[in-house]
Amino acid sequence: MVEQSETPQEETRLPPGQYVPRGRPVIHYGRVPTFRPATWEFRVMGATASGEQHRFTWPQFSELPRTTVMADFHCVTKFSIMGNEWRGVSTATLMELAPPAPGVKHVMIWAEYGYSANMRMSDFGRGHTLFALELDEKPISPERGFPVRAIVPHLYAWKSVKWVRAVEYLLEDRRGFWEERGYHNLADPWREQRYSYQEEPGEGPL
Ligand SMILES: Nc1nc2c(c(=O)[nH]1)N[C@H]1C(S)=C(S)[C@@H](COP(=O)(O)O)O[C@H]1N2
Ligand SMILES: [Mo]
Numbered sequence: 001m002v003e004q005s006e007t008p009q010e011e012t013r014l015p016p017g018q019y020v021p022r023g024r025p026v027i028h029y030g031r032v033p034t035f036r037p038a039t040w041e042f043r044v045m046g047a048t049a050s051g052e053q054h055r056f057t058w059p060q061f062s063e064l065p066r067t068t069v070m071a072d073f074h075c076v077t078k079f080s081i082m083g084n085e086w087r088g089v090s091t092a093t094l095m096e097l098a099p100p101a102p103g104v105k106h107v108m109i110w111a112e113y114g115y116s117a118n119m120r121m122s123d124f125g126r127g128h129t130l131f132a133l134e135l136d137e138k139p140i141s142p143e144r145g146f147p148v149r150a151i152v153p154h155l156y157a158w159k160s161v162k163w164v165r166a167v168e169y170l171l172e173d174r175r176g177f178w179e180e181r182g183y184h185n186l187a188d189p190w191r192e193q194r195y196s197y198q199e200e201p202g203e204g205p206l
Contacts, residue, residue, distance in 0.1 A: 015189035033112035044098035046168035054098035071153035074189040088132035100169040110166040116176040156187040
């Protein structure tokens with residue numbers, strides 16, 4: 001009997017329309033911000049369960065328990081970066097410490113300079129969604145989001161916000177930076193949800 005030939009793993013792992021480039025591109029809008037540990041804080045705000053904001057200083061945030069996630073990374077401009085080992089604070093851990101109010105169905109993640117990305121609570125709460133402090137066993141480099149970036153592996157990478165400073169719990173959906181500039185509100189790369197004109201009724205706020 002002939003053994004089934006092995007399919008290169010990256011083929012089955014690559015969403016439609018994506019390719020694996022040489023190297024690992026770095027891409028973002030604007031400049032790399034300076035990290036100032038004395039004034040840096042990570043805030044959880046909006047519709048929290050207590051009604052209060054939660055704040056984590058750099059020493060507090062960097063001491064939170066970490067988990068490791070192996071994940072690929074798909075940019076809407078069609079390159080994918082395969083097999084990244086991210087380590088950081090899972091959204092489950094953060095939500096335990098700073099729980100959302102009942103009725104929170106959406107989240108906005110905020111970065112330095114006002115960059116933002118929104119997602120459904122169901123995407124935020126997925127087991128592999130995290131706030132990464134390390135990539136491949138080293139602190140994340142400044143241009144990749146040091147000290148903390150979001151990693152939402154199952155959505156296009158613009159949702160994986162670098163230089164995160166806050167999470168805002170939302171009772172109603174609102175568009176983030178790219179979502180209000182013509183990109184798809186949901187951004188599932190397996191369904192090629194690239195642009196907002198593809199949105200079906202109910203997939204985004206008006
Ligand atoms: N704060 C911030 N985060 C960001 C961006 C940005 O412009 N600002 N760009 C996003 C986009 S479009 C992509 S593809 C990835 C790129 O991550 P990388 O530079 O590690 O490859 O970061 C995302 N996170
Ligand atoms: Mo991107």
